[in-house]
Amino acid sequence: MRVACGLVGLAGPWGLVERETRRDEEQGWPGGRIGDEGRTRAQDGRVEARGERSIDSVGPGSSEGHDAMAGMPLEPNAFAEQVVTILRGKQPEYTVLLTSPTELIVNGRRLDLENLYRMVQREPERGVEIVEHYLEQLFEGDALQAVDLPFELARERIMPRIQPESIFQHLNRELVAHVPFVNNTVIVFVTDLPNMTVSITTEQMVQWGLTPEELEEISRENLDAYAPDLHVQLIQSKDGGRAAILSNQDGYDAARLLMSSIYKKLAPQLGRDFLVATPSRDMFVAMTAEPKPFLDRLKSRVEQDYRRLPYPITSSFFVVTRDGVAGTEEMHPPSEAA
Numbered sequence: 001m002r003v004a005c006g007l008v009g010l011a012g013p014w015g016l017v018e019r020e021t022r023r024d025e026e027q028g029w030p031g032g033r034i035g036d037e038g039r040t041r042a043q044d045g046r047v048e049a050r051g052e053r054s055i056d057s058v059g060p061g062s063s064e065g066h067d068a069m070a071g072m073p074l075e076p077n078a079f080a081e082q083v084v085t086i087l088r089g090k091q092p093e094y095t096v097l098l099t100s101p102t103e104l105i106v107n108g109r110r111l112d113l114e115n116l117y118r119m120v121q122r123e124p125e126r127g128v129e130i131v132e133h134y135l136e137q138l139f140e141g142d143a144l145q146a147v148d149l150p151f152e153l154a155r156e157r158i159m160p161r162i163q164p165e166s167i168f169q170h171l172n173r174e175l176v177a178h179v180p181f182v183n184n185t186v187i188v189f190v191t192d193l194p195n196m197t198v199s200i201t202t203e204q205m206v207q208w209g210l211t212p213e214e215l216e217e218i219s220r221e222n223l224d225a226y227a228p229d230l231h232v233q234l235i236q237s238k239d240g241g242r243a244a245i246l247s248n249q250d251g252y253d254a255a256r257l258l259m260s261s262i263y264k265k266l267a268p269q270l271g272r273d274f275l276v277a278t279p280s281r282d283m284f285v286a287m288t289a290e291p292k293p294f295l296d297r298l299k300s301r302v303e304q305d306y307r308r309l310p311y312p313i314t315s316s317f318f319v320v321t322r323d324g325v326a327g328t329e330e331m332h333p334p335s336e337a338a
Helices: 076-090 114-122 124-140 143-148 151-157 165-169 202-208 212-226 254-258 262-270 292-308
Strands: 002-006 016-020 047-049 096-100 103-106 109-112 158-164 178-180 185-192 196-199 232-236 242-246 274-277 284-288 318-321 324-327
Touching: 076 096, 076 103, 076 114, 076 124, 109 114, 109 196, 114 124, 151 158, 151 185, 151 212, 158 165, 158 212, 158 254, 165 185, 178 212, 185 212, 212 254, 242 262, 254 262, 254 284, 262 274, 262 284, 262 318, 274 292, 284 292
Parallel strands: 047 109
Antiparallel strands: 002 016, 047 196, 096 103, 103 109, 158 185, 178 185, 185 196, 232 242, 242 284, 274 284, 274 318, 318 324
16 A cells, blocks of 8 residues: 655655555554654565565564464574475475575575565465465576576666675675675675576676676666665654655665765755664664764664564664765674685
8 A cells, every 4th residue: 555655844855755654563663653753654696585565564573473474483593494394395306405594505506585584474374375386486487597697688687785794604705796885794786587686696797797896886876776766754853853764675775875866865854964774674764963862762773673673784873975875883804604
């Protein structure tokens, strides 16, 4: 369902925007309160199921338990283990390794479980059916071979994502096409296909004759064109702070920090230098750099969401200025795959 939401205190060309209401209680931001703010409605070869946009109606830390997904566990680790069991039953000849709650290694290629988990959350009564259907489509269609797309076909589909440096605790960084970013994060790249996304490996990048820096440039250009109109909800605090929530739920909410137009579009509402929080892949909250009580409340919320939401990135703020994006966290030595 789409609704037109008025932006509280938001002047200029933004006016009214249309956005999909979702995840009111799960995220805490759109459906809850930020301190005294009023209530507002607004939230690798790695292969990721896309499906329809999903509603994270129950968080991974919920106590609603094992039966909430009609045979599929709700807790991410248990969910991934069940996917492994189903996959091995359907494809006993495959070598399947569970490396994290959101990722499998299937015949040497990475299978991303993030959106599959979300698809099941959207229709929990059909959990096992959704997983089985997806796995059948994925492997019967040999979708894993999508990593072999020629560059001419893949170029306009290359997109960036921000990931924590900690991904290299279980992945070999030399195999993943990426560039370093700030706040102990990296930018990785995916090929965005109609029904899935496939993470771009170093091998694929070399086959295309590209460098990581060239991949980054291409991916940022594509991100700018992907959804140029930012659908945001502005929250006005009683003590003078403002926060802008962006929630397209398309897998690139946090990555929109990398848009070339992000400063130009948000600075008029948030000030010359403003902050951005990306506690998880599907969370983007920009805010004014003061007052301190306002920032303290948001910092607390960001830290909670970083701990409880799936696919965490960082609890540290990014600083967005006219000159670019800076971090607020001291960089740690690069980690290596276990």
